[in-house]
Amino acid sequence: MKIAFFEVEDWEEEYLKKKLNGHVLKFSNEKLSLENAPQIKDFDAVSVFIYSKIDEQIIREIPNLKLITTRSTGFDHIDIEKCKKQGITICNVPSYGENTVAEHTFALILSLSRHMCKACIRRFEQDFSIEGLEGFDLKGKTIGVIGTGQIGLHVIRIAKGFGMNVVAYDVRQNKLLSEVLGFEYATLEDLLARSDVITLHVPYMKATHHLMNKDTFKLVKRGAILINTARGSIVDTEALIEALDNKILAGAGLDVFEGEEVIKEEKQLLYDPKNLEVLNNLVKDHILLSKDNVVFTPHIAFYSKEALERILETTVENVVAFVSGKPQNVV
Ligand code: NAI
Numbered sequence: 001m002k003i004a005f006f007e008v009e010d011w012e013e014e015y016l017k018k019k020l021n022g023h024v025l026k027f028s029n030e031k032l033s034l035e036n037a038p039q040i041k042d043f044d045a046v047s048v049f050i051y052s053k054i055d056e057q058i059i060r061e062i063p064n065l066k067l068i069t070t071r072s073t074g075f076d077h078i079d080i081e082k083c084k085k086q087g088i089t090i091c092n093v094p095s096y097g098e099n100t101v102a103e104h105t106f107a108l109i110l111s112l113s114r115h116m117c118k119a120c121i122r123r124f125e126q127d128f129s130i131e132g133l134e135g136f137d138l139k140g141k142t143i144g145v146i147g148t149g150q151i152g153l154h155v156i157r158i159a160k161g162f163g164m165n166v167v168a169y170d171v172r173q174n175k176l177l178s179e180v181l182g183f184e185y186a187t188l189e190d191l192l193a194r195s196d197v198i199t200l201h202v203p204y205m206k207a208t209h210h211l212m213n214k215d216t217f218k219l220v221k222r223g224a225i226l227i228n229t230a231r232g233s234i235v236d237t238e239a240l241i242e243a244l245d246n247k248i249l250a251g252a253g254l255d256v257f258e259g260e261e262v263i264k265e266e267k268q269l270l271y272d273p274k275n276l277e278v279l280n281n282l283v284k285d286h287i288l289l290s291k292d293n294v295v296f297t298p299h300i301a302f303y304s305k306e307a308l309e310r311i312l313e314t315t316v317e318n319v320v321a322f323v324s325g326k327p328q329n330v331v
Pocket of ligand 1: 073074094098101146147148149150151152169170171172201202203204207208229230231255256299300301302303
């Protein structure tokens, strides 16, 4: 097979060359785009990370495409309907880092509960005062976990270790696990009203677009903190800014936010007047990120050495399974 890998680092290239010996491989550290798609016109498979948006136009550029294997759990960057129509198989990496993302979730929670970022910045200003750095205990507090899949369940396990009470909301409930792990399911409204920490672990799709919006923020317990390691567009940025300004939320810990994919390339946007909506979102993002009660990491919840190795292992397995006629991890 001819397989093109995008968004790969050098060490990943070395690993893939060894493991997929016998295939024609092409590597690029760029994302797959309309500009570089013509270079892989005759390729059978592509492997991408989440910044390559695979839409109808890109699919048209690669007419032989049979397999897309994304090196991520989320697959909202791929036009699934179009792929279905074209008979393109999409595989993902369903689990590689539930512990990795869950650990990062707690890194964000603790950054807010113990003012870690504020305290670190003060050091650089030779400010050793403790004013404004009083934190709060997690023990005895209630955490509301929205989405009890692989990551959500691991968050629950860690939360239990901290002595937190856990309420959860999911469209599919796992009663057995709720008994074993000692948490209770609630409605979304009830969860928002009771939780001191709200953490999002649902996939991004139509049903979860702006799940946290002006109306749902009204239901949030005053002084709660919100953590988002899932996808940016699950939270309406404008409503989030308002909730922070109105002190409904005491803080937010964000590994993802709306428009994160363009913020890295914002300079280019300035020169294109078509991008008014994107620029509007960017302005909101900058307002959000300038707040001192917002802790931000640049979509790195998955980014640990061990998780990256597991992602590559599964990606290789996905390719091998597809070639053998028994595709696995098909989304
Ligand atoms: P999962 O598929 O195991 O769990 C998702 C859960 O959400 C399921 O239990 C499902 O029933 C529930 N759900 C789906 N739609 C819902 C709705 N409308 N309302 C309530 N619950 C709903 O997924 P997993 O592995 O736990 O990952 C969750 C998300 O985390 C991924 O979709 C991905 O977007 C994000 N993620 C972020 C990473 C990062 O680096 N920041 C890394 C990996 C995943």
